[in-house]
Amino acid sequence: MPGYEVPRKFPTTVVGSYPKIGPADKAIKMRRSGEIGEEEFHRIARESIRMVVEDYLWAGVDILSDGEQTREDMVVYFAERMDGYREGDWVRVFDNVYFRKPVVVGRIGWRQPMILEDWEYARSVAQGRPVKLILTGPYTMLEWSFDLHYGDRRELILDLARALRREIDAALARGAEYVQVDEPALSTRPFREEAELLKEALDIVFRGVGAKRIVHICYGELERILPYILEYPVDQFDLEMKNSGFRLLPHLKEYGYDKEIGYGVIDVHSFQVESVEEVKEAIDRLMKADIVGPEKVYIDPDCGLKRLPREIAREKLRNMVEAARLAREEW
Amino acid sequence: MSDVKIEGQVLGGYPRSRIVRRALRQYESGSYSLLDRERVLHSSALTVIGVQVGQGFPYVVDGMLDWHDIFRPYAEAWRNVTPTGLLRYFDNNFFYRIPLFTGEPEPTDPVLAPRVRSYAPIAEPSKLKVVIPGPVTFTLMSSNRTGVSDEELAEAIARLLAEEVSLAVEAGAGFVQIDEPILSDPKASKDHAALAAELSSMIASRAGGAKTMLSIYFYSPKPEVYEGVLETKVDYIMLDLVDAGGAALRLLERKGCPGHGVGLGVVNARNVYSDEYEAVKGLVEAAMKACQPEEVLLTTSTWLDLIPYKYSLRKTRLLGYYTHRIAGEMGALLALAGGE
Ligand SMILES: [Zn+2]
Numbered sequence A: 001m002p003g004y005e006v007p008r009k010f011p012t013t014v015v016g017s018y019p020k021i022g023p024a025d026k027a028i029k030m031r032r033s034g035e036i037g038e039e040e041f042h043r044i045a046r047e048s049i050r051m052v053v054e055d056y057l058w059a060g061v062d063i064l065s066d067g068e069q070t071r072e073d074m075v076v077y078f079a080e081r082m083d084g085y086r087e088g089d090w091v092r093v094f095d096n097v098y099f100r101k102p103v104v105v106g107r108i109g110w111r112q113p114m115i116l117e118d119w120e121y122a123r124s125v126a127q128g129r130p131v132k133l134i135l136t137g138p139y140t141m142l143e144w145s146f147d148l149h150y151g152d153r154r155e156l157i158l159d160l161a162r163a164l165r166r167e168i169d170a171a172l173a174r175g176a177e178y179v180q181v182d183e184p185a186l187s188t189r190p191f192r193e194e195a196e197l198l199k200e201a202l203d204i205v206f207r208g209v210g211a212k213r214i215v216h217i218c219y220g221e222l223e224r225i226l227p228y229i230l231e232y233p234v235d236q237f238d239l240e241m242k243n244s245g246f247r248l249l250p251h252l253k254e255y256g257y258d259k260e261i262g263y264g265v266i267d268v269h270s271f272q273v274e275s276v277e278e279v280k281e282a283i284d285r286l287m288k289a290d291i292v293g294p295e296k297v298y299i300d301p302d303c304g305l306k307r308l309p310r311e312i313a314r315e316k317l318r319n320m321v322e323a324a325r326l327a328r329e330e331w
Numbered sequence B: 001m002s003d004v005k006i007e008g009q010v011l012g013g014y015p016r017s018r019i020v021r022r023a024l025r026q027y028e029s030g031s032y033s034l035l036d037r038e039r040v041l042h043s044s045a046l047t048v049i050g051v052q053v054g055q056g057f058p059y060v061v062d063g064m065l066d067w068h069d070i071f072r073p074y075a076e077a078w079r080n081v082t083p084t085g086l087l088r089y090f091d092n093n094f095f096y097r098i099p100l101f102t103g104e105p106e107p108t109d110p111v112l113a114p115r116v117r118s119y120a121p122i123a124e125p126s127k128l129k130v131v132i133p134g135p136v137t138f139t140l141m142s143s144n145r146t147g148v149s150d151e152e153l154a155e156a157i158a159r160l161l162a163e164e165v166s167l168a169v170e171a172g173a174g175f176v177q178i179d180e181p182i183l184s185d186p187k188a189s190k191d192h193a194a195l196a197a198e199l200s201s202m203i204a205s206r207a208g209g210a211k212t213m214l215s216i217y218f219y220s221p222k223p224e225v226y227e228g229v230l231e232t233k234v235d236y237i238m239l240d241l242v243d244a245g246g247a248a249l250r251l252l253e254r255k256g257c258p259g260h261g262v263g264l265g266v267v268n269a270r271n272v273y274s275d276e277y278e279a280v281k282g283l284v285e286a287a288m289k290a291c292q293p294e295e296v297l298l299t300t301s302t303w304l305d306l307i308p309y310k311y312s313l314r315k316t317r318l319l320g321y322y323t324h325r326i327a328g329e330m331g332a333l334l335a336l337a338g339g340e
Helices: A024-032 A038-059 A116-124 A138-143 A153-173 A192-206 A249-254 A276-288 A310-330 B018-028 B034-054 B072-077 B112-123 B135-140 B150-170 B190-204 B223-229 B247-255 B277-291 B309-330
Strands: A082-086 A090-094 A097-100 A103-110 A133-136 A178-182 A212-217 A236-239 A260-266 A297-301 B005-009 B079-088 B095-106 B127-133 B175-179 B211-216 B236-240 B261-267 B295-300
Touching: A024 A038, A038 A116, A038 A310, A082 A153, A090 B095, A103 A153, A116 A153, A133 A153, A138 A153, A138 A192, A153 A178, A153 A192, A178 A192, A212 A260, A236 A297, A260 A276, A260 A310, A276 A297, A276 A310, A297 A310, B005 B309, B018 B034, B034 B112, B034 B309, B072 B079, B072 B095, B072 B150, B095 B150, B112 B127, B112 B150, B127 B135, B127 B150, B135 B150, B135 B190, B150 B175, B150 B190, B175 B190, B190 B211, B190 B223, B211 B223, B211 B261, B223 B247, B236 B247, B236 B295, B247 B277, B261 B277, B261 B309, B277 B295, B277 B309, B295 B309
Parallel strands: A133 A178, A178 A212, A212 A236, A236 A260, A260 A297, B005 B295, B127 B175, B175 B211, B211 B236, B236 B261, B261 B295
Antiparallel strands: A082 A103, A090 A097, B079 B095
16 A cells, blocks of 8 residues: 655544435444344445545545444434443433433443454555544443442443453554544533543553644633643644634633644535635634644544535535645644 | 421423333334324323322323423523523433523423413323423523523523413313422522522412422532522422432521421432432431421422433332331321222
8 A cells, every 4th residue: 555645734634523424324234133233234334434435535635434334323323332331221312212321231341343343444545545444432331321230430441441442452553543432511511520531541542652642622611621632642633613603712722722623624514515715714713823833733623523424525525625725824 | 206297299301211211202203293202191090190199199290201301391482592502401311402592581381380280180180290401590591592591591581481371270270390400519509599589489479379499409408598599489499418418408407498398309209219218308307307397298209200211110109108108207297099
């Protein structure tokens, strides 16, 4: 595979999820009904992953994902593949749409690779571009499951962290360069104790990991916990910024932020495609705020793109890539 | 303590059982008639009412099984407002549809009164409680494209809700619960609290002889927000004692609950553990010591609709059992539906 050179300034990337395209949705249903097994499931989903990667390549994204095509839900996917969980009873997600909120009923443990096959397949069709390994973080796994076994959040989150670390180690052995942990649940409880609980878990997830270590956090009031998360053992925070009007920028400045930033410039809730100028302005804004240099800035959407129509997701990414290219000329 | 009155009460809606989920699905896909759907909803509401009546709760809810979220019935019934995209509902892995206000909302058919008419006779000797979204929560969690300020929109919403409440009480509702969870949000300000206090007072003034409560859950409000809320003229103020991790208890210790009965959310409605009796009792004792209320409602910490159906029933039973036991052990007066 020819090496691909990720731009030194403003590399573009994605948070992870992409609209389900191709046979992915059907494959998820077939697996759920027992019609197909795990192996067949991932085999069928390859076509979807390939289509996602093609969209990224078309848009010109530098660091890719597998589009999370096999993940019906970011917590359930992992819970179904770890020891200690059982399928839960039905809980509402919205309207009359329900999911089986997983329940912890025993000691959490890693069994075998959970996401590596999809990730490796994405790498094989990425034309040399790096593909992030993306996992649901221990805090989000903790918060969005029920627990009937531990009765102690700290013990549970630390075991979740250990299990996720096993997955990461397996990926590192296969050459993973970027490892991202998604923690959308953190900002829903923006309290010091919670931020510190996650720090302890992330020490397990990331200690000594030689790849780029990223945590994605989105929405909510991050400024409340910013001082505590800056201590996390990560290289990069990937942050939703566009949707909240870049409100966080002065806070980053205030706390002397100097890690890399995954800078969310695309609103994933809006069907309105951001123009190149709009995205470029957002990048200029970060540069003018004088927080970190352009080699520490990764340009990406606020969050996963899964709720957007594919056409809109593609267009948004393309404009984002073009804006990053223009920014490279200027900064 | 012997002159303190204690009663149990479920805070809000119930989750849908399998048969209800299926009925709604079938109706949407066209394979169920409206009548089929209503029949299932009605019989399922009777079940959740029966579970509460069986615990002796003086006031019970119908479960609100057909509501997709707390705002939805109004967003669908009123003119100039429509449910739109999904947004996370506080820190839950549950999403509501953002109501979009494009003009001053106007009422159509009442939402609550018909429910009360159909369920109140069945709930006897308990009385039916109605639950409404507080106007401040409703406004701040909506998208306001009316051209008027949030405050004015909240007032317009409050007027319509007051009318709803008035009709519901006429139809037989005995208790009105006004939910302002947004006041527990760290972003909530003194101004929000003042507005919530004013508007809930206005709504309560239309509640006739029914009891009224302002409930704040998910977290504990900030002290200055809680202080503002104390101005409200409702019978009870309810706080979430389990999810706030002790913060709500400290509030009660510092500020008391002057002029109000107190609602104590002590049975955790967001996990599936069977709450431990000693822990629940400890919370109740600490809270009562802190604010010396004359009337205490022991409640679930929030609606029960965030946990699976079978656990919602279990939590209801726990709440009933613990209420009896605590009242007995404390030598307090236990309020039961239909009296002794
Ligand atoms: Zn996100």
